[in-house]
Amino acid sequence: MSVIEGVHEDHGATFRSVGGKRVVADYGRPERTHRAVRNVAGVIEMGYDIRAVTGPDRIAAVGRAITADVPQSEEEGRYGFVLDDGAIAADAHVYNAGERLLALLAPGRGDRFDRALADTGVESTDLTGELAVFGVHGGQATEKVASVLSTGGGAPEPAHTFVRGSMGDEGVTVIASDAPTGEAGYEVVCGVDDAKRVFDTLVNRGLNAAPFGYRTWESLTLEAGTPLFETELDGNAPSVLARHDDEEGRRLIGLAPDVVPDAGATVYEDGDAIGAVTRALESPTLGEPIAFAVVAGEPTTVEAHDGGRIAVEKTPLPFVEGGQQSGRYPET
Secondary structure (H helix, E strand, C coil): CCCCHHHHCCCCCCEECCEEEEEECCCHHHHHHHHHHHHHCCEEECCEEEEECCCCCCHHHHHEECCCCCCCCCCEEEEEEEECCCCEEEEEEECCCCEEEEEECCCCCCHHHHHHHHCCCCEEECCCEEEEEEECCCCCCCHHHHHHCCCCCCCCCCCCCEEEEECCCEEEEEECCCCCCCCCCCEEHHHHHHHHHHHHHHHHHCCEECCHHHHHHHHHHCCCCCCCCHHHCCCCCCCHCCCCCCCCCCCEEEEECCCCCCCCEEECCCCEEEEEEEEEECCCCCCEEEEEECCCCCCCCCCCCCCCEEEEEECCCCCCCCCCCCCCCCCC
8 A cells, every 4th residue: 555645646646456555556647647757757656565684694595585696785786586486476676784685575475575585594574564665767867866865975876776865854765776667767765754755855846756656657667678577577487588488488578569459468470379468558659559478489460359360560679768778678
């Protein structure tokens, strides 16, 4: 659940569920908001499950639980996956905060992370109700963060590093993201008691930023070629991300269909079903349909709304060249 739901309602928000969590869907006119975020900056409340991991063996234990090496140095982090029988059960951003590791996990998937750490001798504490996380993304996100952050050193860089500072009278931790929207991006972590004031600062102080919800998040990340846990990652092997085929020859690809298909629509190679669409929309930037699909073959058509077929072509990623390259899009 959002920690500042009333504030979002004041901005005209509608809500939806992601991973069993209530998050902002949009504030109206999501396509216009999409362009405002890409060109300037926007702010979104993320629906993460949050864990703090403590104990002397925390780095080794978490390193065994996710598909990434946990950094030994403070103020650094990594992005990886929690696996269950070789399939992705959660995605995880893990940061070294000194005497504890902070993990930001896919909404509703903190329990999978806890399970992966069972019997390792470390303690995983649920901080989901104690911390808020706001994403700041867009072509001028760096300028936005710099305009309101007091650290003495400016916005953090490179990706997965963080700094501690303040925004107004509120203490915050600001993390440099790996550009999932194809533009500069940061995540601002604060206590829930400070969340309302931090959100107001991010939206209204310094360089203005547009509040946006998950509908715009999904369109921005699709244009950037960034797979999301809820649509592309959940239940797939990491190899599906097109770095190489999985054991069944499946891979995640970009598609250019003639019209927007439904998520879940069957993808065909001539007459044979070879996979399914995971996410599709009319690109606000390109003004034409784009889609992700997991397939084992070379696509020629996609199932249409009426049961017919839509012509489709495989297309390289990203769909839109932004100011930065997403650190997560598949290699094609």
